[in-house]
Amino acid sequence: MLLLAGLLTWLTLEIFRTLLRLVGERAQARLALAELQIRLQETRRRSQEAATAQTGWNGYRKFTVARKTVECEDVCAFYLKPHDGRPLPSFEPGQYLTFQLDLPGRDKPLVRCYSLSSSPHQKEHYRVTIKKEKAPPDKPEVPPGASSSYFCDVLKEGDLLNVKAPMGHFHIDMAKTNPVVLIAGGVGVTPMLSMAQAIAASGSKREAWFFFGVRNGREHIHKAELEELATRHENIHLQVCYSKPGTGDARGREYQHEGRVSIELLKELLPSNNFEYYLCGSGAFMKSLTDGLAAWGVPDKDVHFEAFGPATVKKKAVTPSATETEHLAKINVTFSRTGKTVRWEPASENLLEFARDQGVKIDSGCCAGGCGSCLVAIKSGAVDYLKKPTSEPESGSCLTCVCRPKNDLVLDA
Ligand SMILES: Cc1cc2nc3c(=O)[nH]c(=O)nc-3n(C[C@H](O)[C@H](O)[C@H](O)COP(=O)(O)OP(=O)(O)OC[C@H]3O[C@@H](n4cnc5c(N)ncnc54)[C@H](O)[C@@H]3O)c2cc1C
Incomplete structure (x- = not known):
């Protein structure tokens, strides 16, 4: 009798285990299928883009400033629509637009680049987010940045701009599903926001850690949009660092960490160093992080960065013989x-x-x-x-x- 009861319990347990395994396998198969579908979607999006790209443009095309918003102190966002009303070619998240500005008092046009801060899935407009460059602290007598001041202080909705098609090699590969770490300092958040938006809009479960460093709440660019991204997508882990929080800034609400984005913080939060890293920020910011990543054993091929000004972090050049x-x-x-x-x-x-x-x-x-x-x-x-x-x-x-x-x-x- 006892033997029979034992046998029955063993059998029940075995059936239960098998059922659990089958459920697990099914869930995994569903996940794999979902990832495959995302890849297929991405491939389809790319081939559609290749077709759309043919309707793209060479040289400069006129765009209208459809909307201008003040994002935070000295930072404005510009929503741009093609003046000719024809479709917008897509772009790779991380790429930038080139603007040619005819500013009064200049003998030749000024050319400046601004990263796209919107998602490539957004087909209605392009968006750039621009920070007004003040005079350097040691030279208060010189004028502020010519192009950024023009964008932030002068340009208004309805105005026209000359724009070159999206370009640049600093972008995320949307056909891949490997986990990524996006690290931004200040206005360097623009290409990262586009990357995070693209991951979210693709429906992928690709893991993305997003470290963003600013001084305080007054400089927290696209705060609401970033928070919404992280709230709605559990695969996007947003970590905001304030180096000098203001009196109204509450830790746990506006930001998660006091101090700068540092390699120590990455080591503390990331489960391993096994990620692909994308960085954009000031020279000093990127230098300390790229050095830290190299010392942590992250291979160079997995670290991508973009400088908005003269590069202080040098790509390892091929050493001449x-x-x-x-x-x-x-x-x-x-x-x-x-x-x-x-x-x-x-x-x-x-x-x-x-x-x-x-x-x-x-x-x-x-x-x-x-x-x-x-x-x-x-x-x-x-x-x-x-x-x-x-x-x-x-x-x-x-x-x-x-x-x-x-x-x-x-x-x-
Ligand atoms: C690929 C790429 C993407 C970028 N994306 C973005 C982006 O998304 N958002 C963004 O805000 N920026 C971005 N930038 C930076 C942007 O292109 C400009 O470099 C930035 O806006 C400054 O340009 P400006 O014409 O306003 O300043 P400039 O007129 O070039 O002046 C630069 C600085 O020099 C100072 N200066 C002026 N005259 C003198 C003088 N006589 N002596 C010493 N100093 C002087 C100015 O006060 C200012 O601080 C990007 C750059 C690149 C390369």
Whole structure:
């Protein structure tokens, strides 16, 4: 009798275990199917985009400022619609728009880039979010940033802008499902917001940790939108750091951590270092975090970053061979307008940075060979491109942000 009861209990348990396993397997299969469907959707979206891209544009296209909102102190968002009413090509989350501004009192147009802060799934408009650049604290006498002041102080709804199509290599791959960490400082939040929006809108369960550092509530860009994203999508883990919280800022309500986004915080919160990382913020912010990630054992290939100004974090360049370095060290670069001839410094990142170090002013925009604002005429000599520009300039000129001299060079700068 006892034996029979034991056998029955064992049988019941076995059936129960099998049922549990089957339910688990089903749930996993459902998840895998859901991920597959998301990938398929993404592939479909991409092929639709490829088709739409053909209706895209070359050069500048007119856009209307459909809406302008004040996001927080010195930061405005601009919702842009194509003036011709034709469809908007999609973009990769993280890419930027290039604007050409004809500002009064300037002899030539000003070219500036601004990251798209909206989701690529948003088909009605593009959005950029711009922070007005004040004069540097040590030079209060100089004017504030020309383009950002124009956008924030002068531009109004209904005005027209000249805009180049979305471009840039700093973007998330939406066909992948690996977990990501998005790290933003200040206005560097714009490409990250687009990435997080894209993950959320795709319906993917892709895990995304979003670390955002600002000084306090007055600088908390797109606060409501970020909070809504994190509340509605459990795979998006938002962690906001205030370095100098204001009196009305409550920890646990406005922000989660006091201090800056740091590698220590990442180590404390992330389950492992096994993520793909995307960073955008000030030079010092990115330097400390990229150094910290490298020391934590994150491979370079998993760390992507974008600087909004001259880069302080350098991508590891391919080290020239000893013969190459010897050749490069003998090259003379002449800036003919400035009347300067200088020996090329093999450690220089590119001609634009080298010129800046020599006190030679060359305009710049994207610093990635895309916007064309650093284009300079070559009077003699040749250059080597360190990175393929988005569109190769005509012979006789070069995009100084992505090239270095091949031999003695005379530039019209
Ligand atoms: C890919 C990319 C994406 C970007 N995305 C964004 C974004 O999403 N949002 C955003 O806000 N920005 C973004 N930027 C930065 C943006 O492109 C501009 O660089 C920024 O708005 C400043 O441009 P500006 O014309 O306003 O300032 P500038 O006129 O270029 O001035 C820059 C600074 O120099 C100071 N200055 C002016 N005259 C002098 C002088 N004589 N001596 C010393 N200093 C002087 C100004 O006061 C200011 O502080 C991005 C940049 C890149 C490359």
